[in-house]
Amino acid sequence: MNENARDKAVIWVHDEMLSLSWLGYVRRAAERTEIVGAVFVFDDTWVADERLSLKRLVFMAECLEQMPGVEVRRGDVVQEVSAFAEAHGTTRIVSLASTSPRLRRQGEQLGVDWVCEPPFVELPARIDLKRFSRYWGKAKSRVFRTTEEIMEQA
Amino acid sequence: MPTLRRDFESRDDLIAHYREQFPEAAAVSDWVSDTRGGRDAAEALLDNVDPVEYGRTRNHLSGAVTRLSPYLRHGVLGLAETRDAALAKVDDPSRAYKLVNELAWRDYYRRVLAEIGDAVWDDREPYKTGLDAEDYADDMPDDVTNAETGNDFVDGSVRELYETGYLHNQQRMKLAAYVVHWRRVRWQAGAAWFLSHLLDGDVASNNLSWQWVASTFSHQPYIFNQENLRQWMGGRFTGDSVGGGSPFRGEYDEIKARIFPRA
Ligand SMILES: Cc1cc2nc3c(=O)[nH]c(=O)nc-3n(C[C@H](O)[C@H](O)[C@H](O)COP(=O)(O)OP(=O)(O)OC[C@H]3O[C@@H](n4cnc5c(N)ncnc54)[C@H](O)[C@@H]3O)c2cc1C
Numbered sequence: 001m002n003e004n005a006r007d008k009a010v011i012w013v014h015d016e017m018l019s020l021s022w023l024g025y026v027r028r029a030a031e032r033t034e035i036v037g038a039v040f041v042f043d044d045t046w047v048a049d050e051r052l053s054l055k056r057l058v059f060m061a062e063c064l065e066q067m068p069g070v071e072v073r074r075g076d077v078v079q080e081v082s083a084f085a086e087a088h089g090t091t092r093i094v095s096l097a098s099t100s101p102r103l104r105r106q107g108e109q110l111g112v113d114w115v116c117e118p119p120f121v122e123l124p125a126r127i128d129l130k131r132f133s134r135y136w137g138k139a140k141s142r143v144f145r146t147t148e149e150i151m152e153q154a
Numbered sequence: 155m156p157t158l159r160r161d162f163e164s165r166d167d168l169i170a171h172y173r174e175q176f177p178e179a180a181a182v183s184d185w186v187s188d189t190r191g192g193r194d195a196a197e198a199l200l201d202n203v204d205p206v207e208y209g210r211t212r213n214h215l216s217g218a219v220t221r222l223s224p225y226l227r228h229g230v231l232g233l234a235e236t237r238d239a240a241l242a243k244v245d246d247p248s249r250a251y252k253l254v255n256e257l258a259w260r261d262y263y264r265r266v267l268a269e270i271g272d273a274v275w276d277d278r279e280p281y282k283t284g285l286d287a288e289d290y291a292d293d294m295p296d297d298v299t300n301a302e303t304g305n306d307f308v309d310g311s312v313r314e315l316y317e318t319g320y321l322h323n324q325q326r327m328k329l330a331a332y333v334v335h336w337r338r339v340r341w342q343a344g345a346a347w348f349l350s351h352l353l354d355g356d357v358a359s360n361n362l363s364w365q366w367v368a369s370t371f372s373h374q375p376y377i378f379n380q381e382n383l384r385q386w387m388g389g390r391f392t393g394d395s396v397g398g399g400s401p402f403r404g405e406y407d408e409i410k411a412r413i414f415p416r417a
Contacts, residue, residue: 017229019193042158047176051350053183055319057172059353062191063230064160065168072158074175080156096229099268099358118234120261129269131372135262136255143254144247147234 009092010085011038012112013070014103017096018063022117023070029115030094039084040064042074046102078109118147122154165190182350187319189224189353196225205240209252215322216388220253223354224319226260233257260359267358274361275342277370283335284417290340294347298333305401307383307391308332319353324386330367331376335413336401341368378402379409 011026018040027035042057064072073080085093095107097114107114121143128134142150158175162168173180189195203220211217225231237257240250247254267274277287297303301312311325321329326348333344341364348364349355365371380393380402387393393402402409410417 015228018191019196019230021193022229042176047179050346050355051182052179052355053185053316053319053351054169054173054176054180055183055185055187055351056353056355057176057179058169058186059189059191059224059319060228061158061168061172062165063193063228064191065162066192066194070160072160073156074158075156099264101267101271101274101357104271117229117232120233120237120257129262129266132259132262135265136258139258139261140255143237143258144241144250146238146241148238150234 007033007092008036008088008090009033009094009113010081010088010090011035012081012093012095012107012110013038013040013067014095014098014106015043015060016098016100016103018060018067020067022096023067025117026094026096026115030113033092033094035094036088036090037084038067038070039081040067040070040072041077041080042072043077043102043106044075045077077106081106081110119150119154122150183316185317185319187317187353189221189318189320191224191228191230193230196222196230199225200231200236200239203240203243203253205244205250205253209249212252212256213324213386214388215324215386215390219322221320226257227354227356227359233261263358263362266362274357278365279370281375282369282373283375283414285338285414287340290334290338292340292343294333294339294343295337298337299347304396305393306395307387307393307402310391315348315351319351321352326363327367327376328378328383330364331378332401334364334368335375335377338413341365341370375414377406377409377413379404379406 009030011023023038064070071084081093085091093110094113094115097116098104121139123138127138159171169186199220199222204218207218212219222231222236226233226236237254240253241247244250281287298308298312301309303309308329311321311329315321330344333339334341345361345364348360362371367376369375380400383393383402393400
């Protein structure tokens with residue numbers, strides 16, 4: 001297989017992955033893919049909808065300051081991330097999976113390939129989440145292990 | 155192309171850039187927290203975590219809480235990574251029980267969010283206060299958001315929220331209970347107000363905690379009295395209002411009769 005056959009992708013860095021370590025993590029998970037760039041977009045709609053105050057934006061900006069190589073933009077997330085990918089010669093976008101409905105919606109529109117973060121606890125599918133106590137009843141025997149131990153058993 | 159600068163000479167330089175770029179955010183609140191963003195600050199805090207001390211003192215305002223929430227919220231630290239770090243600090247996992255249990259609340263709320271999505275803004279269940287959702291006001295009262303209620307706990311906590319973007323869990327529970335139960339405001343209004351000021355603002359933990367306080371995601375409303383407030387506030391707040399009275403004074407039955415007259 002020649003070099004060109006290798007997929008190219010960009011990383012969409014969102015507000016739940018503001019550490020450089022996720023970039024390495026996503027890169028490793030998306031094996032066989034050449035990562036050609038990473039972009040974060042301050043989401044104008046989110047800032048307006050949640051009426052985010054200045055200190056929150058400053059906090060995120062300081063996180064991004066310690067993530068060299070990530071381009072920082074503002075505006076419409078879907079539009080900006082697509083444009084960034086296109087400028088880097090690809091339509092493929094990878095990112096860290098999130099439970100936020102806002103990020104999921106945007107990811108869906110972008111056709112993102114999600115990479116899951118290491119599990120905090122592995123639980124059977126469809127456990128009862130009506131109350132914390134029900135979740136904890138299942139979680140407590142499995143959560144006092146390191147990620148390495150959890151992965152070994154998976 | 156709306157690209158933002160990413161290299162700054164100083165913190166002031168960065169703040170000035172963002173203040174200029176987002177005047178609407180500065181208009182919501184122009185304060186900047188002493189809490190610094192970034193992996194370096196997160197690692198320094200993680201190094202200082204003491205799971206055993208945490209288990210003993212976390213409910214006290216001056217207790218050994220971690221202040222990791224803004225970093226966990228933004229993935230500067232992972233939840234599994236933080237649990238691993240906590241376990242590495244103790245010789246037996248049971249000595250980190252309380253901290254791992256609290257981290258699990260975050261995991262739980264995120265799982266609930268994954269299941270319900272935008273319905274995180276809807277009442278999960280009816281209020282168990284003897285009142286209907288319609289009995290609650292839609293908007294936050296100005297005296298609360300302006301920190302002008304005259305109560306030392308309420309006004310002091312609101313100012314702290316604005317200035318630091320952080321509140322201790324006890325302050326969050328009690329301030330939320332004051333807003334929903336004493337002032338009879340829909341939890342949604344309070345939750346939205348918190349989200350705009352908290353550095354860790356997160357629809358999962360925030361909205362579902364407000365619902366827990368309100369009783370739309372629990373069996374009963376969370377309330378407290380002045381004695382309980384003083385027990386955890388380490389002398390920082392008395393719960394007294396200007397003029398000497400307090401909305402929190404009395405036994406639980408008396409308070410309930412006042413704030414839930416139809417229960
Ligand atoms: C009304 C209300 C609103 C809240 N809003 C938010 C929010 O927007 N974002 C947020 O992260 N937390 C929220 N919480 C939960 C909790 O108050 C904060 O996570 C905690 O106080 C953060 O401080 P810490 O990091 O020093 O916590 P520590 O006690 O040191 O706990 C360590 C970590 O465990 C997690 N954790 C601890 N307690 C809880 C809890 N009760 N629920 C969920 N996670 C928990 C947090 O990630 C926290 O950083 C809210 C609680 C209430 C009552």
